[in-house]
Amino acid sequence: MKIIACYSNKGGVGKTATAVNLAHALAARGQRVLLCDLDPQGASGFYFRVKPSKKLKDARFFQDVARFTAAIRASDFDRLDILPANMSFRDFDVFLSRMKNRRSRLKQALASVGGDYDVIVLDCPPNISTLSENVFRAADAVLVPVIPTTLSERSFDQLLAFFRDHGLPRKKILALFSMAQGAKRLHGETMQRMRAAQGKRFLDVVLPFSTEIEKMGQHRAPVATFARSRALAEAYDRLAQEVLARL
Numbered sequence: 518m519k520i521i522a523c524y525s526n527k528g529g530v531g532k533t534a535t536a537v538n539l540a541h542a543l544a545a546r547g548q549r550v551l552l553c554d555l556d557p558q559g560a561s562g563f564y565f566r567v568k569p570s571k572k573l574k575d576a577r578f579f580q581d582v583a584r585f586t587a588a589i590r591a592s593d594f595d596r597l598d599i600l601p602a603n604m605s606f607r608d609f610d611v612f613l614s615r616m617k618n619r620r621s622r623l624k625q626a627l628a629s630v631g632g633d634y635d636v637i638v639l640d641c642p643p644n645i646s647t648l649s650e651n652v653f654r655a656a657d658a659v660l661v662p663v664i665p666t667t668l669s670e671r672s673f674d675q676l677l678a679f680f681r682d683h684g685l686p687r688k689k690i691l692a693l694f695s696m697a698q699g700a701k702r703l704h705g706e707t708m709q710r711m712r713a714a715q716g717k718r719f720l721d722v723v724l725p726f727s728t729e730i731e732k733m734g735q736h737r738a739p740v741a742t743f744a745r746s747r748a749l750a751e752a753y754d755r756l757a758q759e760v761l762a763r764l
Contacts, residue, residue: 518631519764520624521638522656526679527672528643530662531695533560534730534740535756536640539660541739542757544597548635551589553627554602555609555652556642562601565592566737569603576612579622582629589630598634609648623648624655645679653685657764662695662724665707673711691763693720693756696730720763722755 523536533556540552554561559569570588577584590599616622627637641652653659661676663669673692680687692715698704712719727749729740736743741750 518634519636519658520627520656521636521760521764522641522652522659523639523662524641524649524652524659525643525661525663525672526645526649526676527669530664530669531724531730532643532662533564533640534733535660535662535693535695535724535753536638537561537564537733538739538741538750538753539757539760540597540636540638541594541741542753543636543638543761544594545741545754546757546761548596548761549633550597551600551630551634551637552592552597552640553600553637554640555606555648556640557602557604557607558642559602559604561640562590562599564733564737564739565590565599565601567592567599567601569601571603574603574605575608576616578606578609579612579616579626582626585626586630610646613647613651621651621654623651627655645676650683650685653680653689656689658691658760659689660760661690661692663692663711664696665694665704665711667703667707670707670711687718690718691720691760692718693722693724695724696726697723698726720756720759722752722759724752724756725749 523532525532540550544550567590573584573588592599663673694708725748729744729749
């Protein structure tokens with residue numbers, strides 16, 4: 518089992534869209550996938566039309582294996598299951614602060630179902646917290662969507678600094694450009710500069726800006742289900758291929 522965390526310390530970069538479409542593309546490629554939504558807004562579950570468990574609340578997420586397993590929902594797609602979030606997830610940091618071995622609690626919870634899946638994809642909230650540290654330690658890869666703008670570049674540098682300052686392996690970080698617009702000079706210059714600075718940390722695939730992301734909310738489904746021939750759907754498939762190769 519491999520754990521891929523879709524994470525960004527900056528909001529609005531396409532993190533949840535990346536998690537949803539990556540999970541769908543991995544399943545389409547024959548992987549048994551669990552998409553675990555850690556964001557209390559619950560957007561991943563919404564896109565897959567699944568309702569959150571009313572019983573998986575508070576610290577039970579980390580302590581009650583039976584309820585954790587029972588909260589997993591089947592999606593409408595083969596080999597793809599969903600663990601939807603609920604609003605109690607907003608207090609994860611409070612619960613973790615009271616636990617022994619709090620930095621490894623998420624990894625322990627995921628290990629309880631790991632034998633059923635080839636890949637677990639985590640849709641993470643956009644902040645740096647105790648939960649985030651759990652994510653960084655549990656994940657085999659931390660996939661970071663970066664819009665090619667100055668502020669996103671700054672946020673990415675802050676994330677790299679956090680990993681360095683806390684003794685976390687920066688080799689886990691895999692970045693990709695998201696919502697890129699080739700016609701924008703700033704986007705092109707930023708991508709060129711960041712690739713030169715970060716070397717192989719950035720994946721080859723680039724997710725183009727597309728209105729299909731907004732349409733996901735209307736269709737409540739991954740892009741490939743309603744716009745398979747569009748460039749964005751093809752990019753998500755290439756992303757799944759490249760991530761599997763990196764892992």
